[in-house]
Amino acid sequence: MSADDRGQELLRRLLGPAGPEVTCDECFELLDEYVELELAGEDADRRLPGMREHMQGCPACHEDHESLRDFVQLERHS
Amino acid sequence: MLETSISPPTHVYARTLTGASDKTAAFVSDDERDWVLALRGPPGLRDVALAELHALLLRAARFELGRRSDQLADLSAGEVGDLAMQAADDALVAILGKLDSFRGASRFTTWAYKFALLEAGVKARRRAWHGREIALDGQSMPALVDSGRSAQERIEQSELLDALRHAIGSVLTPHQRTVFNALALNGVPIDVLAERLNTTRGALYKTLHDARRKLRAALAAAGHSIDVGGGT
Numbered sequence: 517m518s519a520d521d522r523g524q525e526l527l528r529r530l531l532g533p534a535g536p537e538v539t540c541d542e543c544f545e546l547l548d549e550y551v552e553l554e555l556a557g558e559d560a561d562r563r564l565p566g567m568r569e570h571m572q573g574c575p576a577c578h579e580d581h582e583s584l585r586d587f588v589q590l591e592r593h594s
Numbered sequence: 595m596l597e598t599s600i601s602p603p604t605h606v607y608a609r610t611l612t613g614a615s616d617k618t619a620a621f622v623s624d625d626e627r628d629w630v631l632a633l634r635g636p637p638g639l640r641d642v643a644l645a646e647l648h649a650l651l652l653r654a655a656r657f658e659l660g661r662r663s664d665q666l667a668d669l670s671a672g673e674v675g676d677l678a679m680q681a682a683d684d685a686l687v688a689i690l691g692k693l694d695s696f697r698g699a700s701r702f703t704t705w706a707y708k709f710a711l712l713e714a715g716v717k718a719r720r721r722a723w724h725g726r727e728i729a730l731d732g733q734s735m736p737a738l739v740d741s742g743r744s745a746q747e748r749i750e751q752s753e754l755l756d757a758l759r760h761a762i763g764s765v766l767t768p769h770q771r772t773v774f775n776a777l778a779l780n781g782v783p784i785d786v787l788a789e790r791l792n793t794t795r796g797a798l799y800k801t802l803h804d805a806r807r808k809l810r811a812a813l814a815a816a817g818h819s820i821d822v823g824g825g826t
Binding site for chain 1: 695
């Protein structure tokens with residue numbers, strides 16, 4: 517990661533996303549639908565706007581998303 | 595707490611629900627109505643569905659704790675197992691309380707898994723921070739030192755961080771400053787801070803969001819260009 521990338525990453529972590537985003541509760545409410553759209557190869561960000569922005573600004577919701585996506589994927593391939 | 599030693603007569607259950615024969619996999623056939631009907635069904639049927647759902651939730655909780663094994667290195671295997679069981683139990687309670695809110699926008703199991711993963715994740719984060727002091731005051735602005743950067747770039751970044759530090763001290767309320775310092779500057783997990791401050795993740799994130807908006811506005815007013823809205 518370049519210094520400029522690290523600078524952008526730091527600012528993103530400190531200042532969060534610029535665009536509109538859902539709340540933590542809304543993110544949790546929509547997370548299963550978002551993940552299934554992703555796994556189906558559909559444009560989840562267009563269907564459920566504000567989710568990606570929120571997950572960029574909220575590390576906990578970001579982790580919840582990664583966990584659900586990976587676990588569902590694992591279950592379907594086992 | 596739930597007894598996980600229930601031996602579910604799945605073949606009876608599957609016949610009852612779907613008309614299938616002795617095909618034991620019939621229950622997890624992704625017919626979302628089956629799950630909801632069974633969980634609201636008569637005691638015998640409901641007990642079977644509860645046991646099956648709990649087993650799925652336990653698997654999800656173990657998966658999540660496995661991902662976080664580095665955070666739980668000081669726990670024994672038995673303690674991690676207990677944590678997974680607690681997460682599955684709590685997730686099941688949450689699911690039953692929110693069954694009416696299942697809209698069928700996803701498979702029932704995907705909807706249910708997120709509760710177990712959330713519970714396990716929260717428990718792991720809290721366990722990892724158990725006993726650790728959280729500094730709620732002061733600022734520890736991260737430094738970005740890179741000898742490869744140009745002098746001009748280092749000056750610009752230094753000025754930006756100075757402006758941000760000033761804005762944190764001048765435009766945020768004391769509560770916003772506390773939350774911003776803990777979450778954004780010091781990387782305290784939001785669930786851990788929520789527990790310490792006796793509030794919720796959602797309430798804390800709203801505070802963080804408002805603080806970030808104020809800081810962006812202050813930096814823009816001071817002539818700094820902020821462009822970090824891109825994707826990951």
